[in-house]
Amino acid sequence: MSRSHQLRKLHGRTMEALCLLAALAAVAPLFAFLWHLVSMGAGALNPALFTQLPLPPGEVGGGLKNAILGTLLVVGTATVVGIPVGVGAAVYMTEFARPRMAATLRFACDVLSGVPSIVMGLLAFQVMVRPMHHFSALSGALALAFIMLPVVVITTQEMLHLVPHSLREAGHALGIPAWRIASSISMRAAAPGILTGAILSVSRIAGETAPMLFTAFGNPFLSLDPKAPIATLPHTIFTYAISPYDDWHRLAWGGALILVLGILGATLLSRFILWWHQRGLNA
Amino acid sequence: MDAPAIETPEMTPPSLVLQILPEGIRRWRSTGRGADRLFRLVTGMCAAAVAGLLLIVILFMVKGSLPAIRDHGLGFVLSPDWDPTNQKYGALTFLFGTAYTSLIGMAIALPLGVLTAVALVEILPRGLAKAISLAVELLAAIPSVLLGLWGIFELVPLVRSFEIAIYRSPLGFRKLPIFSGAPLGVGFLAAGLLLAIMALPFILSVSREVLLQVPTAQREAAYALGATRWQAIRKFILPYSWKGIFGAGLLGLARVLGETMAVTMVIGNTPQIKASLFASGYTLASVIANEFTEAPSDLAISALISLGLILLVLTVLLNAAARLMLIYLNRRMGTQGAK
Numbered sequence: 001m002s003r004s005h006q007l008r009k010l011h012g013r014t015m016e017a018l019c020l021l022a023a024l025a026a027v028a029p030l031f032a033f034l035w036h037l038v039s040m041g042a043g044a045l046n047p048a049l050f051t052q053l054p055l056p057p058g059e060v061g062g063g064l065k066n067a068i069l070g071t072l073l074v075v076g077t078a079t080v081v082g083i084p085v086g087v088g089a090a091v092y093m094t095e096f097a098r099p100r101m102a103a104t105l106r107f108a109c110d111v112l113s114g115v116p117s118i119v120m121g122l123l124a125f126q127v128m129v130r131p132m133h134h135f136s137a138l139s140g141a142l143a144l145a146f147i148m149l150p151v152v153v154i155t156t157q158e159m160l161h162l163v164p165h166s167l168r169e170a171g172h173a174l175g176i177p178a179w180r181i182a183s184s185i186s187m188r189a190a191a192p193g194i195l196t197g198a199i200l201s202v203s204r205i206a207g208e209t210a211p212m213l214f215t216a217f218g219n220p221f222l223s224l225d226p227k228a229p230i231a232t233l234p235h236t237i238f239t240y241a242i243s244p245y246d247d248w249h250r251l252a253w254g255g256a257l258i259l260v261l262g263i264l265g266a267t268l269l270s271r272f273i274l275w276w277h278q279r280g281l282n283a
Numbered sequence: 284m285d286a287p288a289i290e291t292p293e294m295t296p297p298s299l300v301l302q303i304l305p306e307g308i309r310r311w312r313s314t315g316r317g318a319d320r321l322f323r324l325v326t327g328m329c330a331a332a333v334a335g336l337l338l339i340v341i342l343f344m345v346k347g348s349l350p351a352i353r354d355h356g357l358g359f360v361l362s363p364d365w366d367p368t369n370q371k372y373g374a375l376t377f378l379f380g381t382a383y384t385s386l387i388g389m390a391i392a393l394p395l396g397v398l399t400a401v402a403l404v405e406i407l408p409r410g411l412a413k414a415i416s417l418a419v420e421l422l423a424a425i426p427s428v429l430l431g432l433w434g435i436f437e438l439v440p441l442v443r444s445f446e447i448a449i450y451r452s453p454l455g456f457r458k459l460p461i462f463s464g465a466p467l468g469v470g471f472l473a474a475g476l477l478l479a480i481m482a483l484p485f486i487l488s489v490s491r492e493v494l495l496q497v498p499t500a501q502r503e504a505a506y507a508l509g510a511t512r513w514q515a516i517r518k519f520i521l522p523y524s525w526k527g528i529f530g531a532g533l534l535g536l537a538r539v540l541g542e543t544m545a546v547t548m549v550i551g552n553t554p555q556i557k558a559s560l561f562a563s564g565y566t567l568a569s570v571i572a573n574e575f576t577e578a579p580s581d582l583a584i585s586a587l588i589s590l591g592l593i594l595l596v597l598t599v600l601l602n603a604a605a606r607l608m609l610i611y612l613n614r615r616m617g618t619q620g621a622k
Contacts, residue, residue, distance in 0.1 A: 012513030016406055022398035023407065023415055026487065029480045030422040033433045040436070088329030096323050097330065105330055107606060108337045114534075114602035115340060115595060116541020118568050122591045125575075126343045146336060153333055179322030207426020210543035210568070214575045234428045238544060241432045249436075256429050267424045271417075 034260075041257030044250045049258070053222055054236075057245045064255050066222040067236040073224060074137055074216055074232055075206050078144035082205075083198050085145075086152025087187075093153070094160040095182040106157065112150035120146040121211025129215060137223075137230035140216030144205040151204060155197025159190040192277035196270040203266040207259060209234040233259050340595065348589035350582060359586070360593065365554050365570075367579050372586035374593060376554045380471075380564040381594075384546060385539045387475025387560070388482050393532050395479070396486030397521075403487075404494040405516055416491070423484035431548030434477050439549055442476070443468030446561050464559045469551040472560040477545040482535040489534060489609075493527030494520065527612055533605035537598045543568040567594050 052063030093102045124143035129135055163186050171181040187194065209232075212218070217229035218239065224230075233255050240252035351359065355372055362373025399419075403412040446466030449456045456462045497520050505515035521528075551563025552573060567590045578584045 008511050008514065012511040015513045015517070016402075019398045019402035019406055022395050023402040025395055026399040026483055027415055027418045027422075029483075030418050030425075032437065033422075033425065033430065036433055036437050037429075085329045085332055088326040089333045092323070092326035092330040096326065105334060107603075108334050110606045111599055111602045112333070112337050112340075114537050114598050116543070116568060116598055118541060118543045118571055119340065119344065119591045119595050119598075122347070122571070122575075122588055123340045123343050126347050126588070127339070146340075149333060149336060177316065177319050179319045182322065182326075203424060207428065209426065209428040210572055213572055217576070234426055234544075237432060238428050238548070241428075241435055242548060252432060256432055260425065260429060263424055263426070264421060267421060 037253070037257055037260060040250075040253035041260075044254030045257055046254075049251070049254045054220055054251065057243070057248060060247055062247075062251065064233065064236060064251060064258075066219065067231040067233045067255065068258065069222070069224060070137070070216070070219070070230040071206065071233040073226070074140045074144060074212075074230060075202060077138070077141035077226070078148060078205060079198075079202055081141070082145040082148040082201070083152055086149050086201075087156050087194060087198075089149075090153045090156035090160060091182055091187065094157055095178070095186060106154075109150040109153045109157075113154060116210075117143075117147050117208050118210040121213065121215055124211060124215045132227075134227075135215060135217035135229040136227050137216055138226045140212050140230065140232065141226075143211035143215045144208060147208060147211070148201040148205045151201040152197060155200060156190075156194050159193030159197060160186055162193065163189045192273050196274045199266050199270040199273075203263045203270075206263055206266075207234050209238050341599075344588060344592040344595050347585060348592045349585070351585035351589045354582060355586075359589070363556065367574070367583045367586075370580065370582055372583070372589075374567070374590055376556055377565055377567040377570050377590060378593070379556045380550065380566040381540055381568070383471050383564065384474040384478055384550065384566055385536060387471060388478030388539045389532065389536055391476065391479035392482040392486050392535060393528075396483050396531070396535070397490050397528055399483075399487055400490040400494050401516055401521075403491055405512065405520065416488075419484045419487050422480065426544075427481065427542055428544040428548075430477055430480060431545035434473060434545055434549040438476060439468040439473050442470075442473045446472075449561075460558045461560050464557070464561045466561060467551065467563065469549050470559075470561050470563045471550065471557075474546045474550040474564070474566070475560075477549060478539040478542055481542055481545065482539045485538050486531045486535040489531035490524070490528045493524045493531065496527070497523045526608065530605045530608045530612070533601050533608070537601035537605065540601070541568055541594050541598055543572050547572050567591075 048061060049063040050068060051065055052061070053066055054064065055062035089105070093105050097105065121143045123146060124139050128139040128142055132139070167185050167189060168181055171185050176185075212232050212235040216232050216235065218235050219229045219231045237252045237255045237259070240248040240255070243249070351372060354370075355362070359372055360374045360378070362371075363375040364371045364373045365376055366372075399415075403415060407415070443466055446462075446468065449462050450466050501519050501523060502515055505519035510518065546566055547569035550566065550569060552565055552569060553563035554565045554570070555562065557564070571587050571590055575584070575587050578587060
């Protein structure tokens with residue numbers, strides 16, 4: 001073997017080692033974060049976290065009941081608005097729109113999905129909080145619906161694209177009206193994928209904090225009134241994290257653990273649904 | 284008494300069926316057409332809502348910014364003063380903070396993401412590569428506020444000890460402008476690191492796809508010429524992918540520009556322009572987050588919305604550029620019949 005060959009090999013090995021090191025560095029933050037989260041959050045996890053309201057600083061104990069319920073309400077409302085509209089738009093784009101129209105709409109969605117969430121919060125502030133003259137759970141839900149809409153459209157559209165054209169053509173050959181083809185053939189075939197996308201988009205908005213600051217606004221008390229300010233889990237975690245009180249830090253970590261369990265659980269669930277569905281198709 | 288006659292269902296004569304059938308089909312088709320029109324209308328309205336959202340967000344952000352722009356002129360973008368008490372607003376400090384932290388984040392995330400993508404596509408066995416991609420995808424699912432929480436309690440102390448080490452270093456690193464100042468922990472470096480963590484999943488997934496699109500013939504040609512694996516990667520595969528990776532970088536950048544919570548929690552929130560990595564700063568997004576609900580006047584609100592407008596314009600332009608580039612690349616690859 002020539003010297004240059006050995007040199008080349010050595011160089012290659014070094015660079016490959018560098019790549020592996022990069023891969024290691026890429027996964028390190030996740031594990032560092034999860035480790036810290038579990039070690040801090042596990043101690044804070046108790047039934048009181050779910051059943052009690054926050055206490056004033058200085059008093060030990062209390063829970064995040066208001067924030068947990070608030071998040072469920074706000075995210076639930078956003079989902080009820082965002083998912084049907086998003087799925088409908090995706091169906092129109094794949095089943096009815098002309099190619100150029102569909103491409104334009106898709107481009108709009110791609111651009112929208114890149115708009116920072118805080119800007120969507122500013123939009124919800126201007127279209128809802130300002131005319132109503134007060135912060136509200138509803139305006140928070142609107143901001144979240146704005147954020148999730150492009151995500152739902154993009155994932156649904158991708159899933160509808162996976163449905164083979166021959167299925168639709170078979171429907172046309174049988175004289176089935178276009179709306180039945182869209183609803184009973186395309187959407188039905190893509191249903192697991194659409195569900196996956198929906199779960200992913202819900203888990204994406206569940207952790208949104210920035211737009212909540214000036215829409216849902218937060219609330220130290222229990223409120224389920226859609227027209228009143230409401231506490232949400234991520235926003236409460238933020239408030240507690242930057243506070244100087246140890247007990248609030250503890251609550252923040254407990255809340256963080258709940259949020260991560262929910263989000264990672266949803267992400268894994270959606271992957272499982274897709275995997276299960278694809279296994280069914282292949283079998 | 285006669286038993287009540289049991290009515291037996293009679294078969295419809297075939298001739299009648301033939302008479303009824305066309306009428307039925309006609310009716311069914313026509314109701315079908317009505318339903319078609321309705322379905323099309325409803326889904327079309329949904330699609331219009333999505334397109335409308337883009338118009339509305341631009342419209343309202345411009346409209347909300349107008350009072351501030353009218354008062355200060357467009358020059359407020361280049362003014363470094365931010366003094367809400369005296370009704371003076373300028374965006375430069377925050378633009379600098381956003382640019383500086385994004386730069387730090389991209390400077391870390393881009394090489395890390397590309398090298399990791401190379402490791403995943405070219406070096407590691409498929410199973411391990413899949414596990415690593417999954418882990419990084421999960422990282423992308425973690426909300427920004429939680430990374431900020433982790434940042435406050437773990438990353439900032441780490442950064443602080445690094446800064447102290449630099450400060451005490453006998454080699455005199457602290458005389459360099461980028462390492463000057465007190466070792467606070469919070470500041471541009473901590474924020475940049477968190478941004479790198481948030482940009483990484485994006486850059487990794489796009490560059491991974493770009494690398495996967497490189498035709499196998501390209502690799503085979505390299506090996507046939509006697510290249511080592513690294514030479515094949517460096518000279519044959521990466522050059523094929525630079526443009527796509529550049530697109531990945533643009534997407535990642537657009538992503539980190541508007542990141543709010545994590546940055547707000549670790550940057551120190553001090554409106555100042557300093558070259559030092561260790562100095563505290565302020566970004567466009569974090570000043571909106573911190574001051575919006577405490578804005579003393581309508582003009583202040585408008586000024587903050589105009590900062591949001593800057594963010595919107597930057598992210599829309601970057602996203603549009605990156606998407607158009609990726610679309611163009613895909614099309615070119617498609618016509619070449621690569622794969």
